[in-house]
Amino acid sequence: MSRPCPQHQHPHRLIQQPLSDLTDKLRRGELKITAPRQAILEVLRKHASPLTTKEIRRALGKADCDLATVYRNMHTLERMGLVRRHDFGDGAARFELSPDEGDAHHHHLVCTRCSKVIELDDCFLDRFQEELARRHGFSGISHRMEFFGICPTCQPG
Amino acid sequence: MSRPCPQHQHPHRLIQQPLSDLTDKLRRGELKITAPRQAILEVLRKHASPLTTKEIRRALGKADCDLATVYRNMHTLERMGLVRRHDFGDGAARFELSPDEGDAHHHHLVCTRCSKVIELDDCFLDRFQEELARRHGFSGISHRMEFFGICPTCQPG
DNA sequence: GAAAGGATTGCAAACCACTTGCATTCCCAC
DNA sequence: GTGGGAATGCAAGTGGTTTGCAATCCTTTC
Incomplete structure (x- = not known):
């Protein structure tokens, strides 16, 4: 039986403040706003350093989602400007908001x-x-x- | 039934010329000379760009060894100064002779x-x-x- | 030169990051 | 409300890498 993320019912309620151009793209409808995506962006904004998918998932806390969903969303967000990095030496990819967006x-x-x-x-x-x-x-x-x-x-x- | 690498019988015969300090360390007995290790260093010396373990294994050709052995030796050689790199974006580690050694x-x-x-x-x-x-x-x-x-x-x- | 002991290897199974197939659920347009 | 495309959860599958184990190798010691 598959259940949606707890916050999935009213995703629009989750928007609070702009994160970066990425959020603007979400807003403009170039990318659909879903609770997991919104939550992932929030997590990334709160962390100074790039995070692995597992770290992101852990940070999602109660908005907890399937790892496959996180991975899929990382690809989607990457196409929209999120930065994927493989250069931390342990074989795990890390993600951060694009340096061009904001900072x-x-x-x-x-x-x-x-x-x-x-x-x-x-x-x-x-x-x-x-x-x-x-x-x-x-x-x-x-x-x-x-x-x-x-x-x-x-x-x- | 486990068989050694074809060249394993007389590893000392394989020494031809210095590769780098790494080879010197091998010579001084700080690290044992085995055919796979020697062959791996030869391969790395011949290639300008960093290689994955599979590329190394393919390049070994007739000195072909088990992948696990290549991986183990990459760790051993890494402790001696070989450089492991994860920053080529595809999740596979690549190896090269240390920039401090030689070039x-x-x-x-x-x-x-x-x-x-x-x-x-x-x-x-x-x-x-x-x-x-x-x-x-x-x-x-x-x-x-x-x-x-x-x-x-x-x-x- | 034979025996002992530690290092190295091959093989197979395990592990971990990541991807994919599929059925279910969601959401938006009509 | 209904239909259809998108997103999700689950489970199984990749691909790179590691590990357990027994067999083999090499060096030391007698």
Whole structure:
């Protein structure tokens, strides 16, 4: 017997405030608003660092949904601008609201022992990136950059 | 019935020339030389871009080994300095000889359509990295950086 | 050179992130 | 209210990776 998410009955009640262009797209009807999608975006907005699907599902709490549904929605939201990242070294994809939507472009400093993530404010690579595109004839260029190390708490001694 | 790799009988015969510090470590006895390990390092040296375990296994050819053995050796070699990378977006880990061993540190420019990889010679992030470590109290710091775009061949028009 | 013991391997089964097929439910348009 | 496309839950299936175990290898010691 399949039951909808508890909040699925009146999804429109869930809209509170804009999250990003993604929410606007939802509003404009380019993407249907469902409770799971809305809840996923809320979760992502509340967390500074990218989350795995399991973390997202756990954070959904009472709005708990099937993992397959989370995965499907991550694909849907990705097509609408959500950012999927595979570069945290453990094989699990992580998601975050697009850096282009709202906040400025940023990167991370990750502790290789406890996985703590520190957000780095700005990115100085844009100029270099343009130069790179010109030199190699690439278009639509973007980049990923991650720093790894051992944070003060995890350091021996 | 379990059979060793065909070349396993006389592994020492396989040594031909130094590959990197990794091979030196093998030589000094810090890590035992086995045919699969030696063959894996040879394969990695011959390829410019990072390889998945399956690609490595295919490249091993007649020195063909069990996938589990390749995976185990990737972990062993990783402890000795081999670099494991998860940041190519398809969920499969890729391996390359450490940028610190032998060649200069470098990054990649990847075409998102045909997956062509262009090696970028140098890295200007080392100074920035030191500053980052100092500011956040991190130690053993390293980084990954990847650029993505559409290469000239794949561009429409 | 034979015996002992630890490391390495092959095989198979297990594990985990992720995807897919299908029946049910939801929602919107008519 | 009815029909149909979209979204969901469930369960089974992928594909990359790990692990348990017994057999084999290699090195050490006598």
